[in-house]
Amino acid sequence: MEASSITKDTVKPTAKEAHLSVRNLNVHILKNHILKNIDIEIPDKSITCIIGPSGCGKSTLLKTFNRLLDKTENVTITGKVLVDNENLYEKDAEVTHIRKKMGLLSQRPCPLPMSIYDNIAFGCKIHGTRNKKKLDEIVEYQLRAVGLWKEVKDRLHVPANKLSIGQQQRLCLARGLAVEPAFILADEATSALDPISSKHIEELFVELKKDYAIVMVTHTLRQALRIADYVVFMYLGEVIEAGPAEQVFKNPRRELTKKYLEGAFS
């Protein structure tokens, strides 16, 4: 345990401020208007859940936050996404720098084709950390942070895809955290997992929200009910309602939100 406390002090990422606001964001793919006049604020140090029926644009919205949408063919993006008052879509914005601030957790875990150790070290290496000892510490710290250290400490150098799916997902989370992001973006990150692994990730999110702004897309209303601090409800590319979870779930302002929560459609 002593070793771990030493590790903690030296490589614990310093908590960052995370401000994200979306101003009048519109996304077209060819002639389809996928996102319509999105205006939301993502609060720091809390979990924001984006909910809404399938195809309403949740994933698309999330992808605009780290500019992964740019690579899609025929896409036009207008409006602003401000991260710490910097517009991501400014002409000369530096994309790799932006992406580094956003940890991504996808639906299916996708470990890099390398060892468990290297999965975490990779991000640090490309951003200039080369010191072996420092890397060791970061790897241990992040594996502990996602509760994976005990399970894998004796096989750090085996290929990451030898792990179970649930473990892989936690490894992907640790990998993202290792580059010291300010946000965690998760797109249905638990939907491919078994209930126990899924619960594990949820608990981690609750733990991690002390230091990060977490934005998650979820299909399970119950999950949103359990862990959301804020809720964004989308429908057909529009944000219908956004606000504190308590208020949206208990007193939805809009008729549509109420119907969706009652399960009238999904």
Added chain:
Amino acid sequence: MRFIEEKIVKLFMIGATALVFVFVASILYTIIARGLPALNWDMITKLPSGGFYIGKEGGVLNAIVGSLYIVGASTVLGLLISIPVVFYINVYLPKDSKLAYIARLSFDILFGIPSIVYGAFAFTIMIYLGLRTSLGGGIIVITLLIIPIFIRSMDEVARQLPRELLDATYSLGATRLETMGVVVRQIAPGIVTATLLSIGRAIGDAAGVMFTAGFSDSIPTSFSQPAATLPLSVFFQLSSPSADVQDRAYASALILTIIVLILSVVGRFVTQKFSKNKI
């Protein structure tokens, strides 16, 4: 009844597998039985001599070196051309791209074209340009011959590439180049397999080099000189009326087989090294 059917099917499978073994064994037996007595140190260290077209004495060093030159150079060239193509159709083009479809179709067609056609095609062009048979010509034809093999077998692996892998790597703040590095690691086993297949095809091909690399009883010192190859050595030695020279054909075939064997063992080893991080 179903039990008997299953027995019959099983017998068929065992029989077919056994047949393949018999083929392999009898081929090996023939070249070893006839080639081994004629195989000696001179065979692999000396140039042909002794009158007959491809030599009653001396060895086939000219052909060994010529084959290795051609295979080595065309493998490197083939990789340099194929990897960007595979990247382009799998990473840059969208999944359902028409262009990627057309490209794959073309490579399938090229894959099926026999090597004599490549040889004839290159021969025509060489005549048109006034070039003579040469090492360079052989390298170009063999490169053309193996590019479709390279692309097809690498594409097979690259198509399984999860698109999420790209997103995952980008979202760590990786540049395009760093992301490509990760993709190469992911498809590394595919690249090794493709290389092995291509080398096997390249080193054993006689028809493609016949009119392009030509033949020579010395080792080429520049790309413009003709070069001998092992398959053509075998061919010429076998065509000789002298039984001694014919036996030397089997010795050359044995050398060719041993080279292929060494390359695939090395290849397997490398694959295992690479795939330590896969599967």
